[in-house]
Amino acid sequence: MAAVYYDLSEQFLASGVKFKYYGIARTVMEVGYELAVSGADVRFVIFSPAHERFFEVNPRIGSLSPTGILDPGLPRAATPKRMRYSFPTQSRLRDAIYPAVQWTVRKMNLKRWRNVPEGMVKEVDLDGQILVSLGRPKIMADYLTVMDKAGVKIRLNPLLHDMFPLYGSDHVRQGTFTRNFLHDNKIVIRHAERLLSNSEFTKAEIERFSALGHLPALPPIVAIPLSHEMRPTDEPIVQTGPTEPYLLGVGTMTGRKNLECVLNAMVYLRVTGRPVPVFVLAGAHRKRTEAYIKGPGLSSIRSRIHFALNPNQAELCKLYENALALVIPSRMEGWGLPLGEALWMGTPALASNAPVLKEVGGDLAEYFDPDDPTALADKIDKLQSDPEGYSALKTRLAAARPRLRPWKDVAQDILAATETTNEAGAKVH
The missing domain is CATH 3.40.50.2000 (Glycogen Phosphorylase B;)
Known part of the structure; x- marks a missing residue:
């Protein structure tokens, strides 16, 4: 079986305290931990907006990680500022000034990247490689847009977590968040070799919105229910609950x-x-x-x-x-x-x-x-x-x-899905 690349861009791009433990970040780190200790040929990568390329990283796991579980192993000072690479609608003013703004932000991110010690990461070419991503669609949409321009064809296996912004009968008068969410998911789905979902419910909702025409035609989709497990960590306990019930x-x-x-x-x-x-x-x-x-x-x-x-x-x-x-x-x-x-x-x-x-x-x-x-x-x-x-x-x-279902089972189910992707890819090539 060929190597599987696992995307830690979600943690790299949202490593602040506010989002360290929220649902999607938790899922990324928990599955990443199990993959890291699984013995499978899994390599960990992040997308750097500063370079518009992927880099292989060596994640910290367990007590070595500030999260107590897993993180990309990069200095927090290197965390980049994110800017969108594509938009659902055109705007003459935005399209005129955005390249200059993006150039400025890239310079800022390159400066932040200087906090990464030499030799800590290495550039990786994902052309023709399997990439598993459990992060938010907007992060995937960014690097997929960049990879398209570079002619890099990633064999993407993304996990979609929900379709909440698409609820409601009127999809004409959408807010900015909903338009962006829909745009990003369309990009992800069109690039996906196989879709994963975090529950049978989410799988059914993805299929429903595709049937309604709000999402593109779907590749094969596999429901991989998430876990019940609450993993203990060695982090310090400062906040405790009340003494009464x-x-x-x-x-x-x-x-x-x-x-x-x-x-x-x-x-x-x-x-x-x-x-x-x-x-x-x-x-x-x-x-x-x-x-x-x-x-x-x-x-x-x-x-x-x-x-x-x-x-x-x-x-x-x-x-x-x-x-x-x-x-x-x-x-x-x-x-x-x-x-x-x-x-x-x-x-x-x-x-x-x-x-x-x-x-x-x-x-x-x-x-x-x-x-x-x-x-x-x-x-x-x-x-x-x-x-x-x-x-x-x-x-x-x-x-x-x-x-009850541990995170190890989630990781193994993802590897099983990518093994099917590997076999399909081998037949195609």
Whole structure:
């Protein structure tokens, strides 16, 4: 089997604290870790916007990495500033001035690249090589545009995480983000030798949007469900949860993530005279979330809301371990890492009845209507008021752990998919 190149550009281009642990970056590093220790012929690369070329890197893994899992092994000071290489629409003004802006940014990125010690990386030619990428489509679209101009044909095997920006019936009056998202995904799909998806749900959505004409015709697509595993790390634990029982929300925000449902359930518990547990919100600081919590109608439960900002993986493990339950009220997800992680840690989970969350949680999670906070309130109250039932649930979760999906299985499934790609490529050539 020929070498497989694994793309760490997602981490290289988004290595700041705010995005270090978010879902896609987590997926890139977790699968990368398993590939690094698998013994397979996997080589790790990053795309450098400064040079408009790929470089092979030697990632740091485990305790050697600042993430506790895996990173490209490059100095943070070398992190480049990203600029788009293509746009969904034309603009005379932008097209006139953009080359000069891009030239300036490239000079800035070359200066940052000087922080990379000589000999730490080596340029690599990916023409005709298999590249597996689990990052965001916009990053892939950038380097695919550059490679096209250079005449480099990468055998791309990308994993797509979701189609959320395409929801809604009117695809004419799209916002900038949606137009860019659609544009980037079209580029990725047209270049892909095989598509991977992070769930059966996402696979079905990609196929649906292609059938509707919003996405191009598809190459073969393989669903590779993500993991339940929560990997322990040696990172320092500074942030800890409350000493009293608490609910945990990981990356829960207003809108699609439906923070509103949890807060309204807490208000309903207060109004009906039942205990209101503390609710810990773990994730990046979001002004929109903070503003909503300070808004009208939440004064009675506002003191019960705590924040754990940008917890590292070791801190997040502890937050799961000590929580009364995880609450994931999302109306839709591509997979739903927090639900799987909670179950892996033996933590009861209350999840919305979104189809993909049932794919993740199976018969181990408790489900509720995301538009019915009173139903969620009743489930929260039951966890608090029925100690025998809660103890039995914890026992059932502990017994179920051996059948949950580790990251090693995800990595092996990706290698199996690329092996098929290798065989197909060999027949073609």
